[in-house]
Amino acid sequence: MNIEKDFFFDKKQNNPLNRVDGRAKVTGTATYAAEHQVSNLVYGFLVGSTIAKGRIKSMDTKSAERADGVLAVITHLNAPKIPGYQTGKDPSKPPTAGQPLRIFYDNQIYYYDQPIALVIADTYERVLDAAKLVKAQYDKEAHQTDLEANLSKAKAPSGPRKEDYKRGELDAYKKAPVKIKQEYYHPVEVHNPMELGSIIAQWEGSEKVTVYTKTQGVESTRNSIKDAFKLKPENITVQAEHIGGAFGMGLRTWPYEIAAIMGAQKIGKPLKLVLHREQMFTNVGYRPETIQKISMGATADGKLIGITHEATANTSAYEEFTEATVNITQFMYACPNVATRYRIVPLNVCTPIWMRGPGEATGAFALESAMDELAHVLKIDPIEFRLRNHADVDPEHNRPWSSKHLKECYQMGAEKIGWKDRKLEPRTLKEGDWLIGYGMGTGSFGAMRWVATIKANLQSDGRLLLQCSVNDMGPGTATMMTAVASEAMGLTPDKITIQMGSTKLPPGPMQGGSNVTSTVGSAVHDVCAELKQQIAALASKEGSAFHKAKAVNVKPEDLIFSSDGVALKKKDSVKITYNELFRQNNLKTLELTKESKGQEQPYSMYSFSMHFVKLRVHPATGRIKIDHVVSCADAGTIISPKTAASQMIGGAVGGIGMALMEDLVVDHRFGRPINNNLADYHVPVNADIPNIDVLFVNKKDPFTNPMGSKGLGEIALVGVAPAIANAVFNATGKRIRTLPITPDKLM
Numbered sequence: 001m002n003i004e005k006d007f008f009f010d011k012k013q014n015n016p017l018n019r020v021d022g023r024a025k026v027t028g029t030a031t032y033a034a035e036h037q038v039s040n041l042v043y044g045f046l047v048g049s050t051i052a053k054g055r056i057k058s059m060d061t062k063s064a065e066r067a068d069g070v071l072a073v074i075t076h077l078n079a080p081k082i083p084g085y086q087t088g089k090d091p092s093k094p095p096t097a098g099q100p101l102r103i104f105y106d107n108q109i110y111y112y113d114q115p116i117a118l119v120i121a122d123t124y125e126r127v128l129d130a131a132k133l134v135k136a137q138y139d140k141e142a143h144q145t146d147l148e149a150n151l152s153k154a155k156a157p158s159g160p161r162k163e164d165y166k167r168g169e170l171d172a173y174k175k176a177p178v179k180i181k182q183e184y185y186h187p188v189e190v191h192n193p194m195e196l197g198s199i200i201a202q203w204e205g206s207e208k209v210t211v212y213t214k215t216q217g218v219e220s221t222r223n224s225i226k227d228a229f230k231l232k233p234e235n236i237t238v239q240a241e242h243i244g245g246a247f248g249m250g251l252r253t254w255p256y257e258i259a260a261i262m263g264a265q266k267i268g269k270p271l272k273l274v275l276h277r278e279q280m281f282t283n284v285g286y287r288p289e290t291i292q293k294i295s296m297g298a299t300a301d302g303k304l305i306g307i308t309h310e311a312t313a314n315t316s317a318y319e320e321f322t323e324a325t326v327n328i329t330q331f332m333y334a335c336p337n338v339a340t341r342y343r344i345v346p347l348n349v350c351t352p353i354w355m356r357g358p359g360e361a362t363g364a365f366a367l368e369s370a371m372d373e374l375a376h377v378l379k380i381d382p383i384e385f386r387l388r389n390h391a392d393v394d395p396e397h398n399r400p401w402s403s404k405h406l407k408e409c410y411q412m413g414a415e416k417i418g419w420k421d422r423k424l425e426p427r428t429l430k431e432g433d434w435l436i437g438y439g440m441g442t443g444s445f446g447a448m449r450w451v452a453t454i455k456a457n458l459q460s461d462g463r464l465l466l467q468c469s470v471n472d473m474g475p476g477t478a479t480m481m482t483a484v485a486s487e488a489m490g491l492t493p494d495k496i497t498i499q500m501g502s503t504k505l506p507p508g509p510m511q512g513g514s515n516v517t518s519t520v521g522s523a524v525h526d527v528c529a530e531l532k533q534q535i536a537a538l539a540s541k542e543g544s545a546f547h548k549a550k551a552v553n554v555k556p557e558d559l560i561f562s563s564d565g566v567a568l569k570k571k572d573s574v575k576i577t578y579n580e581l582f583r584q585n586n587l588k589t590l591e592l593t594k595e596s597k598g599q600e601q602p603y604s605m606y607s608f609s610m611h612f613v614k615l616r617v618h619p620a621t622g623r624i625k626i627d628h629v630v631s632c633a634d635a636g637t638i639i640s641p642k643t644a645a646s647q648m649i650g651g652a653v654g655g656i657g658m659a660l661m662e663d664l665v666v667d668h669r670f671g672r673p674i675n676n677n678l679a680d681y682h683v684p685v686n687a688d689i690p691n692i693d694v695l696f697v698n699k700k701d702p703f704t705n706p707m708g709s710k711g712l713g714e715i716a717l718v719g720v721a722p723a724i725a726n727a728v729f730n731a732t733g734k735r736i737r738t739l740p741i742t743p744d745k746l747m
């Protein structure tokens with residue numbers, strides 16, 4: 001019996017760890033960026049352009065400057081020179097090719113609500129009041145914000161994703177006896193987490209700055225600030241311990257952050273800038289509008305012959321944003337002939353940014369809808385169709401998976417949702433007036449592991465402190481770290497303290513791409529393994545407890561680690577407390593710092609998910625009511641069952657929003673969004689959310705990392721929207737290829 005393993009297994013199953021920062025979050029003691037107490041604080045507010053393209057001809061800032069409490073109005077006419085802006089280097093480390101927007105750099109306007117002035121005043125009320133007084137005159141030019149109207153400008157990206165993908169024969173679907181060819185549309189979706197974009201910037205002299213900001217990576221924000229302001233990295237402190245949601249909007253440094261740092265420098269006082277909700281719709285990225293064409297052909301008995309998948313998405317007029325929209329088609333099914341293309345269209349809008357399940361979520365809507373369409377033509381059950389085309393090895397890279405348990409997901413999920421009650425023929429199941437439908441959609445995302453350093457400090461009373469700069473936008477990073485350390489060290493979770501979210505701590509990864517459990521969890525695992533080795537060595541050296549008990553060459557696996565000390569497995573009466581051990585060795589604490597990273601593996605590493613939906617549609621009103629969602633994930637070992645399940649539930653809720661509600665509507669006459677608030681931009685509320693069941697295969701991946709985990713932040717969402725669209729088809733016989741599926745489309 002493996003005592004350590006069983007200790008943790010029992011805890012996990014019967015008494016899963018609660019979110020360790022849960023109490024702080026719900027009682028308001030968790031401090032978010034804008035809540036840090038800083039004395040002599042002044043307030044900034046950004047004024048946005050009222051045109052979507054052109055040049056600022058003149059600006060009137062006089063009355064704003066004269067308003068009560070106003071300390072400065074910064075525009076392109078008087079902005080301090082940002083050293084990084086002059087070199088033409090990227091000052092904000094973008095994920096894109098092109099020139100990031102240089103705030104207040106010149107008079108060019110690229111999009112509606114682009115910041116044209118930063119007003120700074122002594123109180124928040126006064127800065128809002130003064131901001132209304134800033135006026136600008138423009139030389140207006142014709143803007144373009146309509147993707148469909150600009151498709152003729154579609155081009156291959158010049159940076160990432162510039163190459164088309166092909167295996168086998170091009171457009172082989174044409175020769176297939178059974179085929180479909182369809183187009184799918186995905187509107188702009190915005191992240192809009194509860195916490196607004198916020199920053200407090202505080203300079204010490206002209207060489208040192210501290211910022212509290214909403215970011216998913218304090219290190220990368222520090223890099224952006226270093227490049228923009230040409231400071232030494234050690235003179236820049238970035239803090240972001242708690243984040244009120246982000247979904248990807250915190251994956252780059254935005255111009256508003258640079259503006260706040262610039263403003264604080266100019267005024268010589270700490271400055272706070274919080275975006276207004278409206279500005280969250282225009283200035284901090286979004287999931288791009290995307291048109292996808294899929295052609296797919298199969299044999300009469302349902303073996304795929306060819307898939308061609310083309311996506312065209314918008315980017316901004318100054319940068320090329322790209323994402324992995326078509327990539328999922330390259331590896332999901334065992335299809336000999338696959339071709340994908342990715343095109344972008346520059347528009348007068350802010351640059352998009354990754355949003356949960358970036359690319360894959362959009363791509364899976366098209367791919368998994370198309371799979372359902374072809375299954376329908378073939379008169380094959382959609383699960384059966386997928387099983388007939390199951391990719392036993394990665395067909396894109398022609399190598400084995402590190403692990404893949406999608407078949408278990410099909411089986412577990414189908415049973416839970418009651419798939420056997422589904423009818424192959426749409427519009428045949430009814431309950432009273434309501435049409436009942438079942439649908440499914442597959443998700444996948446790369447299982448990545450990056451680099452992290454952890455500093456561990458074990459106290460003589462068994463308390464363990466772990467430090468890493470990684471932060472948490474919500475999924476529960478600290479809880480995961482506590483779970484890993486608790487298992488590794490045999491410590492009860494209350495003995496473990498996590499410090500994170502600051503560049504003052506050892507470097508960790510950004511929180512993005514579902515990497516953190518794999519990256520940081522592994523680093524915690526590794527640092528604990530080394531701690532245990534040191535403890536084993538200390539406890540068995542000459543004169544110590546285990547040496548006296550004649551245990552020789554003691555290794556960590558020969559020991560039982562518990563909350564106050566360590567015992568020999570073979571003679572468990574022989575135990576030494578950490579207190580005694582440290583005293584005997586004249587140690588106050590045991591401290592070590594360790595860097596961990598993954599190794600190149602000859603495997604393709606992906607997480608997989610299956611989402612099942614049962615819903616009802618009212619034929620007279622087109623109203624959709626979701627009865628049940630079952631999300632089933634193959635994410636390797638589940639480290640923290642409760643936060644993992646919450647993550648999956650959140651993804652399903654996001655998918656319901658994507659399928660049924662979310663849609664940023666732009667008035668192309670003015671190039672500006674109409675529904676730029678959370679009353680008109682619809683997201684699901686409690687009444688929209690049914691019972692969501694989360695199932696985990698929970699099988700260790702032998703290759704991803706020592707715990708055998710794979711990420712699940714993205715696969716929680718990828719595949720949900722097509723499951724809903726497919727269920728709507730099964731209920732009504734209507735195939736909706738334009739998201740969101742609003743009642744009018746079903747009438």
Ligand code: MOS
Nearest residue numbers: 248355356512513
């Ligand atoms: Mo995620 S889009 O990697 O925050």
